[in-house]
Amino acid sequence: MKVISGSFNGTGAALTICTGFIPNEVKLVNSENSTCPYIEWSDRMRSLSCEEGILYTPNAAPADLAQGEGVVPYLGGSVLSANSTSILVIDPKKDKRDANTAASPIGTWSLTHAANHTGKFNAAVNSTYVGVGSRIAIQESVSGNVKWAFITVSDGTGTADNSIELSKAIASGEVVALHGMYDYVGAVAGTITRDGFTINTTTGFNVSGEMAMFEAGMYDNR
Numbered sequence: 001m002k003v004i005s006g007s008f009n010g011t012g013a014a015l016t017i018c019t020g021f022i023p024n025e026v027k028l029v030n031s032e033n034s035t036c037p038y039i040e041w042s043d044r045m046r047s048l049s050c051e052e053g054i055l056y057t058p059n060a061a062p063a064d065l066a067q068g069e070g071v072v073p074y075l076g077g078s079v080l081s082a083n084s085t086s087i088l089v090i091d092p093k094k095d096k097r098d099a100n101t102a103a104s105p106i107g108t109w110s111l112t113h114a115a116n117h118t119g120k121f122n123a124a125v126n127s128t129y130v131g132v133g134s135r136i137a138i139q140e141s142v143s144g145n146v147k148w149a150f151i152t153v154s155d156g157t158g159t160a161d162n163s164i165e166l167s168k169a170i171a172s173g174e175v176v177a178l179h180g181m182y183d184y185v186g187a188v189a190g191t192i193t194r195d196g197f198t199i200n201t202t203t204g205f206n207v208s209g210e211m212a213m214f215e216a217g218m219y220d221n222r
Helices: none
Strands: 002-009 015-018 025-030 038-042 054-056 071-074 087-090 108-113 118-121 135-140 146-154 164-166 173-178 184-186 196-199 211-218
Touching: 002 015, 002 184, 015 071
Parallel strands: 015 087
Antiparallel strands: 002 211, 015 196, 025 038, 025 211, 038 054, 071 196, 087 184, 108 118, 108 173, 118 164, 135 146, 135 173, 146 164
16 A cells, blocks of 8 residues: 655645545644544545545544545646645755755754753744744764654744754754655646645635645555
């Protein structure tokens, strides 16, 4: 079974995620909402009442998603005439260490409070790309180990003591990778869309400004 995953920013409007294949199943989680609602869809759900999946919300009954309410396959091949916020593709420039300026790249991490997992960078980040959800790899100066974490709190620039909080404490060292907040971002004009899936729901799960993640799989017995 082929499975890929990624994160994206909710918009409150229908979104299409270009995975490169038409999935047989999709799992979606709103990871920034306090209730963490999630959707499960499979092309084996051959019932009119839940043909676009099932929405699960804690402390509420599961909700069947009928036509226009959930997930549907998307056949690519269209050429975008303008930049899009509704067609998402994997970020073509994953490394954001020069997200501020090429002249002042983000090169070092200083741990300023180990218990709180907080520290700072040597240069300011561009908060359009780097912030909560960004994955980071740091090679610790003393141990030489490369450790991965993700940013859980950011003040927007990251240059003051304790202005960046990581998911775990990593000692001071060289920043060897710094990714954007979202794995999938809006496609630019001229993009030829690839196969994937569309999220029709605009309430509950797909909320503007809230981070979500997906897993999309293709069965061996298609």
